[in-house]
Amino acid sequence: MTRTHTPSRPFPLGFSTLADRRNFALYSETADAVYVCTFDESGAETRTRLEERSGHVFHGFVDGAEVGTRYGVRVDGPWDPARGLRHNVNKLLLDPHATAVEGEYSWSQAVFGHDMNDPEQRDDTDSAASVPRCVIIDPSFDWEDDTAPAIPLDETVVYEVHVKGFTQLHPDVPEEIRGTYAGLAHPAAIQHLVDLGITAVELLPVQQFVQDSHLEEKGLRNYWGYNSIGFFAPHGDYAAAGDGGGQVAEFKQLVKALHAAGLEVILDVVYNHTAEGNHMGPTLSFKGIDNGSYYRLVEGEEEHYFDTTGTGNSVNVGHPAALGLIMDSLRYWVTEMHVDGFRFDLATTLTRQGGDAEIHSAFLTLIGQDPVLAPVKMIAEPWDTAGYQVGGFPADWSEWNGKFRDDARDFWNGSDATLGTTAQRILGSPDVYESSRRSPLSSVNFVTAHDGFTLADLTSYNDKHNAANGEDSQDGESDNKSSNGGAEGPTEDESVNTRRDRKRRNLLATLLLSAGVPMILGGDELGRTQGGNNNAYCQDNETSWFDWNAVDTGLLEFTRTLISLRAQHPALRPVKFRRGADAAADSLDTVHVLRGDAEEFDDADWENPDARSIAFVFQHEGADAFALLLNAAENGVEFSVPEAPHAGWELALSSDDGQTVGETVTTLVVMEGSFTLLRSRAEGTNGHE
Numbered sequence: 001m002t003r004t005h006t007p008s009r010p011f012p013l014g015f016s017t018l019a020d021r022r023n024f025a026l027y028s029e030t031a032d033a034v035y036v037c038t039f040d041e042s043g044a045e046t047r048t049r050l051e052e053r054s055g056h057v058f059h060g061f062v063d064g065a066e067v068g069t070r071y072g073v074r075v076d077g078p079w080d081p082a083r084g085l086r087h088n089v090n091k092l093l094l095d096p097h098a099t100a101v102e103g104e105y106s107w108s109q110a111v112f113g114h115d116m117n118d119p120e121q122r123d124d125t126d127s128a129a130s131v132p133r134c135v136i137i138d139p140s141f142d143w144e145d146d147t148a149p150a151i152p153l154d155e156t157v158v159y160e161v162h163v164k165g166f167t168q169l170h171p172d173v174p175e176e177i178r179g180t181y182a183g184l185a186h187p188a189a190i191q192h193l194v195d196l197g198i199t200a201v202e203l204l205p206v207q208q209f210v211q212d213s214h215l216e217e218k219g220l221r222n223y224w225g226y227n228s229i230g231f232f233a234p235h236g237d238y239a240a241a242g243d244g245g246g247q248v249a250e251f252k253q254l255v256k257a258l259h260a261a262g263l264e265v266i267l268d269v270v271y272n273h274t275a276e277g278n279h280m281g282p283t284l285s286f287k288g289i290d291n292g293s294y295y296r297l298v299e300g301e302e303e304h305y306f307d308t309t310g311t312g313n314s315v316n317v318g319h320p321a322a323l324g325l326i327m328d329s330l331r332y333w334v335t336e337m338h339v340d341g342f343r344f345d346l347a348t349t350l351t352r353q354g355g356d357a358e359i360h361s362a363f364l365t366l367i368g369q370d371p372v373l374a375p376v377k378m379i380a381e382p383w384d385t386a387g388y389q390v391g392g393f394p395a396d397w398s399e400w401n402g403k404f405r406d407d408a409r410d411f412w413n414g415s416d417a418t419l420g421t422t423a424q425r426i427l428g429s430p431d432v433y434e435s436s437r438r439s440p441l442s443s444v445n446f447v448t449a450h451d452g453f454t455l456a457d458l459t460s461y462n463d464k465h466n467a468a469n470g471e472d473s474q475d476g477e478s479d480n481k482s483s484n485g486g487a488e489g490p491t492e493d494e495s496v497n498t499r500r501d502r503k504r505r506n507l508l509a510t511l512l513l514s515a516g517v518p519m520i521l522g523g524d525e526l527g528r529t530q531g532g533n534n535n536a537y538c539q540d541n542e543t544s545w546f547d548w549n550a551v552d553t554g555l556l557e558f559t560r561t562l563i564s565l566r567a568q569h570p571a572l573r574p575v576k577f578r579r580g581a582d583a584a585a586d587s588l589d590t591v592h593v594l595r596g597d598a599e600e601f602d603d604a605d606w607e608n609p610d611a612r613s614i615a616f617v618f619q620h621e622g623a624d625a626f627a628l629l630l631n632a633a634e635n636g637v638e639f640s641v642p643e644a645p646h647a648g649w650e651l652a653l654s655s656d657d658g659q660t661v662g663e664t665v666t667t668l669v670v671m672e673g674s675f676t677l678l679r680s681r682a683e684g685t686n687g688h689e
Contacts (some may be wrong), residue, residue, distance in 0.1 A: 001156045006043040008050075010057035013328070014097025014137055014232075022065035022136075024050065026073060026095070027321050028060050030085055031074040034058040037092060038069050039133060055283030056321075068245060069329040070133035071095070075289050079122040081114070086283065088113040091127045094229060094285040096325055097605075099332075100245045101233045101553055105282070106130040107213035108224035113283030127138075131284070135245040135317075135620050139336065141252045148340055151199045153377070153398065155518055157563055158266065159198040160450060161522030162223070163206060163238045168545040180240040181250045183258040196525060197563035200264035200377075204450060206251070207267075207329075208233040210284070211273035218470045221540035223458075224566035226345060227311075230268040231286055231329035234337075235611065255338045263445070265339035266377060267333060270324045271315060272349040272384065278305045278312030293321040308386040310351045317363050317586060318353035326363070330611060331372045334524050341377025343400075348384040348464060357389050364394055375469040379444055391432040395440075398517055401429055401443040408447050408510045410456070411632050412503055412673070418572040419601075422630075423593050426616060428515030430536060430577045439576055443516035447507045450475070450526055453534045455507060455524035456459070456552075459500045461488050467534030468539060476535030489532060502674050505558055505655035506630075512562040513628055515574050525559035527552030565677075573618035578618070598640035613637045613670070621647055626652065627678040631670040638669050644680040654678040 013025045023477070024036050035047045048062035063072065073095055077087030091113055094101065105111055110130040114122040168179035172188035183189060184201075193201065208230030212222050225235065229311040234251040236243025241250045257266050276287045276295075286294035296306035296316045305313040316322045333339045344350060350569040351361040358364075367373050374396070380397045382389040393399055407421040424431045428440025449453050453464075468475045487496050504527075511518050518673055522528075523546050530536050536544045564573045578591035580600075594615040605611060612633035618627040625645040631637045641649060654676040661668065663676065670676050 008052055008059045008061050010052075010054035010059045012097070013057070013101075013325075014095055015062075019063075021061045021063075022521065024062050024065075025523065026050070026075075026289065027056055027293070027324075028054045028075060028077070029321075030290055031058065031075045031077040031087060032372055033089075035074040035076075035089070036060075036062045036065075036071060037074055037128070037411075038065055038071045043129075045128060046153070048493055051223065059460040065136060065341045067138045069136045071136065072128070072131070072133055079113075081120055081303040082280065084297045086109065086113050086287050086291045086576075088122055088124075088283060088288055090124045090286050091283045092131050093283070093288045094132065095203040096285060096289070097133045097232055098349040099139070099327065100137045100243070100248055101208045101230050101236060102130035102135050102243045102245075103427065104211055105132065105284070107215075107216065107282075111282045111284065114115060114279075114287055116306060117281075119279055124528050127283075131650065132304045135243075137245045137248050139248070141249055142359055143252070143256060143338065146259050147337065149199070149259060149262050150340075151264055154573045155567065156200055156377075156517050157198045157512075157566070158200045158202050158444065158517065158519040159193065159196070159522055160202045160204070160268075161578075161580060162204045162450070164540070165223075165545045166522060169542070170546070170548050173678065176361055177324040179239040181247070182240040184407045185254040188472075190261045190263070190465055193258075194261050196560055198263070198520065200266050201258060202266040202268060202379075204268050204517065205345075206235050206238060206268055207269060208235050209270075212275075215538050216340050218538075220470065220538040222538060223540040223544055224537045226270050226537070227275045228273075229275045230324065231269075231271065232332050235636075245585075252337060259338070263298050264377070265338075266341040266343055266379070267339050268343045268345060270501075270631055271309075271329070271344045272344075272346040273311045273313050273315060276313060278307065278521045279303055281312055290321065291320045292316070294325075295322075297329040298612070301590060308352060308384045312383045314349050316351070317350050317361070319668065327366055327370065330367070331370070334372055334376055339376075341379065343379040343381065343382055346384040347380035348382055348387055351389075352384075352386075352429060355391060357387055359392060359394060364397075366576045368394060368396065385389050389437075391442075395436070395438050395442070398442055398444050400449075400519075401425075401432070401445055403429060404514070404516070405447055405449075407573050408507060411630075412506050412510070414612065414632055416633065417589065417611075418632075419608075419611050420606045423614060423616075426510065426514045426628075427591065427593075428574070428577060433688075437530070440515035440574060441517055444519050445511055445514055446519040447511050448521040449519070451535070451537075453532075454521060454528050454530055455504050456529045457532050457534065458507075459503045460490075460529070461532040463488070463532070464534045466535050468533060469535060470535075476533075500536075501555070502556060502655040506673065506675050507630075507651070508559055508562060509655065509677070510630075512559075512566050512570055513626075513677065515578070525551075525556050527555050535603055558653075565652065569620070570623050570624070571618040571626055574618075575658055576622070592642065594642060596637050596639045598642045609626070613639070615639060615642070617642050617645070620642065622682060624682050625680040629668065629670050629676045629678070631672065631674060636669045636671045638667055641665050641668050641678070646680040646682045649678040649680055652677040665683065 050058040072092040076089040110127040164179040167183035205225035239247035298304040411422040574589040
């Protein structure tokens with residue numbers, strides 16, 4: 001049989017090319033009709049109804065659609081919020097599979113599917129003049145010999161950074177590309193990352209997100225970007241090329257440049273919710289396409305949204321359409337954009353396909369069996385508003401370990417009875433991961449992150465200072481638990497500054513000398529401050545941007561040294577949990593955890609609320625050994641130095657600038673609130689840093 005024409009196809013979703021024509025497909029179980037709306041340069045709209053339907057996918061050819069065409073979709077169908085149905089053909093919607101988005105929302109009644117004064121009543125105002133457009137892009141790009149660095153987890157050091165904030169004030173980056181993908185790809189920006197020694201940049205959200213109306217009313221902007229609407233589109237505001245489609249190639253060029261420097265790219269992705277909010281939120285895309293397939297609705301009250309994210313809605317990962325969208329998006333960023341991994345915001349929500357968090361959820365199972373996704377780095381933020389799941393993800397995942405952050409801070413803040421938990425964190429949190437046969441590499445350790453104080457502010461402020469956010473300082477957790485030298489903020493008191501400086505070094509050392517995967521908050525190595533604002537999500541200004549003219553050069557060099565030590569010495573980055581003197585014969589890594597008198601702890605020692613000092617001896621077969629001496633007490637502590645495994649101990653690093661170590665050291669005083677790292681060189685090692 002000879003076909004007289006080529007039929008359109010239901011897959012892939014979104015725009016694709018078939019027989020030199022533009023095929024479009026959209027999933028909706030509840031729609032009656034779907035229209036693809038293209039716009040010419042004058043803004044005139046042409047509607048093409050998708051006449052074919054396969055299962056729940058509407059599809060058809062769209063004549064006149066080509067590279068550069070601006071478009072959206074309209075979906076006609078029932079309006080019945082009580083049944084979870086919110087179709088409104090008067091609202092121009094974003095294509096869920098759009099790879100570029102141009103423009104922003106003009107907040108008014110037009111972008112809401114319901115009457116803002118009566119949420120049950122449909123609003124028929126046309127939204128086309130008030131919403132962004134999708135853009136058909138040219139996907140071709142010359143990747144040349146781009147190769148994924150494929151850094152092993154034990155060698156990985158993650159650097160959490162904001163695309164805009166990193167270069168917005170960088171004096172060596174040309175002004176016209178500052179704050180953009182091109183700016184981050186500039187040699188001056190990349191050189192800082194290479195010199196620092198990190199191996200992966202974890203970019204705060206770069207998928208297309210929405211500026212919140214309530215922030216714009218206060219003259220503020222969504223800076224962090226946890227308000228996604230386009231899971232395939234690089235955020236247009238971060239492109240020096242503008243948001244007309246050039247943002248895609250510019251992002252690819254960034255990845256290519258970072259890979260050429262040996263750096264991996266990890267995306268902080270937000271699939272747990274979207275910018276459409278709850279029943280009072282706008283109709284931007286999914287809500288008007290197939291509300292019940294893409295969002296979890298409250299059973300028996302389908303006009304309301306089940307919310308475990310604190311944003312008004314949760315993506316319905318129990319439905320194949322929503323899961324398929326997430327999987328398509330992840331594969332796109334790996335195959336087309338060449339990224340190396342993902343950090344999932346509020347990942348626990350993505351495992352709640354029926355309500356409870358499930359380790360064998362469809363979301364986790366699909367990723368684990370996918371040949372494209374299984375090899376890349378997967379990092380969970382293992383909590384949401386309904387639960388804390390640290391230790392609850394599969395063995396091939398890593399997790400943000402909030403216990404590490406809390407326990408490291410508690411120890412250096414001088415809290416009672418913290419030795420036991422501190423030891424667990426430094427050893428890679430075996431109390432969390434070992435029983436499920438996971439490794440220390442399951443733990444992504446951090447002491448600061450975007451959500452909270454910077455390191456400089458953590459050690460300079462007793463309380464949050466968030467007045468600029470316009471929320472009466474009710475936002476952001478009060479997560480600092482100790483006095484920081486008796487004075488808040490900048491001071492000329494040298495004794496206060498010295499204590500703060502030591503504490504910063506103590507926290508960085510604890511982070512970078514612990515088993516697991518360390519993550520540094522971008523700018524902490526520079527002494528970056530946000531003036532005590534620990535929730536700068538809406539501060540797209542000098543509060544959040546890196547000030548390259550106010551760099552703490554001493555702290556920067558100290559951080560570089562720590563990262564270099566970790567990189568060059570396997571004793572400081574074990575791939576398995578270490579054991580003591582009873583270690584198996586085939587164990588490469590051993591550890592001794594000791595009191596200040598070089599004796600092992602007994603139960604009473606661990607329970608002593610006043611104990612503030614602890615020592616570790618880390619060994620790796622055939623490599624240099626290290627002794628880490630920690631003293632969080634308010635007085636100096638004399639440590640009996642353990643016997644050196646190889647050559648005699650020498651000073652490797654300390655937060656006490658006056659620390660010295662003799663050739664035959666047997667005791668060593670570690671001053672109050674400081675650490676000292678000793679090194680014993682193995683035979684045949686050259687010891688170059």
